[in-house]
Amino acid sequence: MKKVLLSLASALLILTSSSFADSMQKDTDKMMNINSMEKMTKVKKSFGTKEDIIYAKYLWEKLETSTLNSTPATLYLGGPPHGKVREVLEGKIDNQRVIVKRNYGGKDISINKVKNNRAKYLKAVTVMIQRKNYDPKNNDWFWIKYKADGTLHMAANKTKLVGKVKGCISCHSSASGNDLVFIHNKDANAEITLVNEMMK
Numbered sequence: 001m002k003k004v005l006l007s008l009a010s011a012l013l014i015l016t017s018s019s020f021a022d023s024m025q026k027d028t029d030k031m032m033n034i035n036s037m038e039k040m041t042k043v044k045k046s047f048g049t050k051e052d053i054i055y056a057k058y059l060w061e062k063l064e065t066s067t068l069n070s071t072p073a074t075l076y077l078g079g080p081p082h083g084k085v086r087e088v089l090e091g092k093i094d095n096q097r098v099i100v101k102r103n104y105g106g107k108d109i110s111i112n113k114v115k116n117n118r119a120k121y122l123k124a125v126t127v128m129i130q131r132k133n134y135d136p137k138n139n140d141w142f143w144i145k146y147k148a149d150g151t152l153h154m155a156a157n158k159t160k161l162v163g164k165v166k167g168c169i170s171c172h173s174s175a176s177g178n179d180l181v182f183i184h185n186k187d188a189n190a191e192i193t194l195v196n197e198m199m200k
């Protein structure tokens with residue numbers, strides 16, 4: 001009888017401990033889920049998202065057809081971070097204000113060399129486009145840094161420079177007009193070319 005009781009007791013023990021282990025496992029699972037959810041929200045990109053990249057592709061086409069990508073403007077010299085020789089154009093795409101800055105660089109670069117062969121020296125096309133309700137905190141600007149061929153430049157961690165790009169926003173926040181645009185301020189160091197062929 002004692003033996004029976006004992007084995008009953010140990011069977012109970014095994015049962016309870018295994019269900020205890022089960023619930024422990026469930027708790028751990030829950031915690032892991034919460035952790036991974038937290039991780040997911042933490043790494044949620046503020047720029048370089050799939051939507052940002054899709055829009056950048058669409059916009060590049062529009063820049064090509066609107067001639068904003070090809071109209072020559074006044075070339076001027078400037079300091080970092082933008083290319084040494086640059087030109088700025090402004091126009092409208094889908095009825096939204098867009099500012100395009102072409103940045104040229106390379107060995108022994110000069111304004112005349114760029115004038116004679118823009119394609120050879122073009123390193124980046126940095127663009128700001130004002131999209132309604134896109135980012136009200138930052139004047140609704142959408143930022144892009146294209147390479148000469150229309151693909152996107154990347155940050156050191158391989159995130160594409162498109163969307164609410166933190167680096168662009170933080171530096172441009174110091175523009176005195178409070179609109180994140182430098183060129184129209186009193187310190188503007190070049191004329192901008194307005195491209196009249198507007199896209200609807």
Ligand code: HEC
Nearest residue numbers: 078099100101126127128143144145167168171181182183
């Ligand atoms: C460290 C500061 C700094 C950073 C970072 C920066 N810019 Fe600029 N940007 C400037 C300054 C200064 C000007 C105006 C001077 C000039 O025209 O060269 C300018 C001009 C521009 C212009 C022409 C309109 C204007 O504001 O005058 C565009 C477009 C532009 N930047 C896009 C970008 C994009 C896109 C990024 C991010 C990929 C970026 N910029 C990052 C400083 C910065």
